[in-house]
Amino acid sequence: MELKWDGHTHTRFCYHGSDASSEAYIDRAIELGFQRYTLSEHPPLPARWVEEESLYRELAMPREELADYIQYAKRMKRIYEGRIEITVGLELDHLPGRTDYTESLFADWQHELEDVVYSVHYLPGAGGAMRCVDFTPDYFREHLLSYYGTMDKLVEEYYDHVEAAIEWVSRLPVRSRIGHINLIEKFAAVLPEADQALIRRRQERLVPLLVRTGVGVDVNTAGMRVATCGKPYVPEWMIAACRQAGVPCIFGSDAHKPEHVGTGWDWFEQLGKSSR
Ligand SMILES: [Zn+2]
Numbered sequence: 001m002e003l004k005w006d007g008h009t010h011t012r013f014c015y016h017g018s019d020a021s022s023e024a025y026i027d028r029a030i031e032l033g034f035q036r037y038t039l040s041e042h043p044p045l046p047a048r049w050v051e052e053e054s055l056y057r058e059l060a061m062p063r064e065e066l067a068d069y070i071q072y073a074k075r076m077k078r079i080y081e082g083r084i085e086i087t088v089g090l091e092l093d094h095l096p097g098r099t100d101y102t103e104s105l106f107a108d109w110q111h112e113l114e115d116v117v118y119s120v121h122y123l124p125g126a127g128g129a130m131r132c133v134d135f136t137p138d139y140f141r142e143h144l145l146s147y148y149g150t151m152d153k154l155v156e157e158y159y160d161h162v163e164a165a166i167e168w169v170s171r172l173p174v175r176s177r178i179g180h181i182n183l184i185e186k187f188a189a190v191l192p193e194a195d196q197a198l199i200r201r202r203q204e205r206l207v208p209l210l211v212r213t214g215v216g217v218d219v220n221t222a223g224m225r226v227a228t229c230g231k232p233y234v235p236e237w238m239i240a241a242c243r244q245a246g247v248p249c250i251f252g253s254d255a256h257k258p259e260h261v262g263t264g265w266d267w268f269e270q271l272g273k274s275s276r
Pocket residue numbers: 010014016042256
C-alpha cells in the first residue's frame with residue numbers, strides 16, 4: 001500500500017499563511033492517518049526580489065529566520081518521533097537569473113534537508129522585473145498578461161521555466177519534486193482562455209524529462225480550494241503517465257493553515273486505485 005504522506009505543507013514561518021503552531025497541523029495529519037509529513041516552507045528571497053515592499057514581506061521569511069525554521073522543523077521531527085515521520089524540507093523557488101542565490105542557500109542547509117519541492121512562482125515581466133504567477137488575478141493581468149500579450153505566450157514562457165526548473169533541481173543531491181506544475185491555471189476562470197491543447201502538449205513534454213532527471217511530481221491539491229481554479233495542480237492523465245513511467249508522484253496539500261492538511265487525499269487515493 002502507498003505510504004500516506006502529505007509532502008507539501010507550510011508553517012508559521014510563512015507570512016501569507018497562518019501563525020498556528022506546527023503541532024496544530026501535524027496533530028491533524030495524525031488524526032487523518034498520515035504516516036509521513038513534510039515541512040516545506042518558502043525560504044527567504046533575494047533582497048528586493050519583487051518591487052512592491054509589502055508583497056516582498058509577505059512572500060517569504062527574512063533571511064535571518066531560516067536557521068530558526070530549520071531548528072523548529074527538526075524539533076517537530078523529534079517531538080513526533082514514533083507517531084508520524086516528519087521530514088525537514090523547503091519549497092525552493094526557481095529564480096530566473098538568480099539560481100546562484102538558491103544554490104548557495106541550498107549549500108548552507110543541504111545536510112539538514114530531506115525534501116525539496118522546487119516551484120516556479122515568478123516570471124520576468126516588464127523591464128525584467130520579477131512577477132508572481134499566483135498572487136491575485138488583477139496582479140496577473142496587470143503585470144504578466146499585459147506584458148506577454150496573450151495567455152498562450154505566457155503558457156509557453158511558464159513551461160519553459162518549469163522545464164529549466166526540473167533540469168536545475170535534478171542536480172541537487174536531495175529528494176526533489178517539481179511543485180504544482182500547472183499553477184499558471186490558478187486564475188483560469190477569470191482570465192482569457194488559454195489553448196488547452198497547448199497546455200497539454202507542454203505538460204506531455206515534461207514526462208520524459210522527469211524520467212530522465214529522476215525528479216518527482218508534487219501532486220498539489222491546493223488548486224481544488226481556489227474558486228478560480230477548482231482542480232488539482234496536476235492533471236489526472238499526467239499522474240497516470242508519470243506513474244506508468246516510474247516517476248514518483250507525491251501528494252501535497254500545500255497547507256497554509258491546519259484545516260488544509262490532507263485536503264484532496266481521497267481524490268488522490270481513488271486515482272491510485274483506478275490506475276492500478
Ligand atoms: Zn505559500
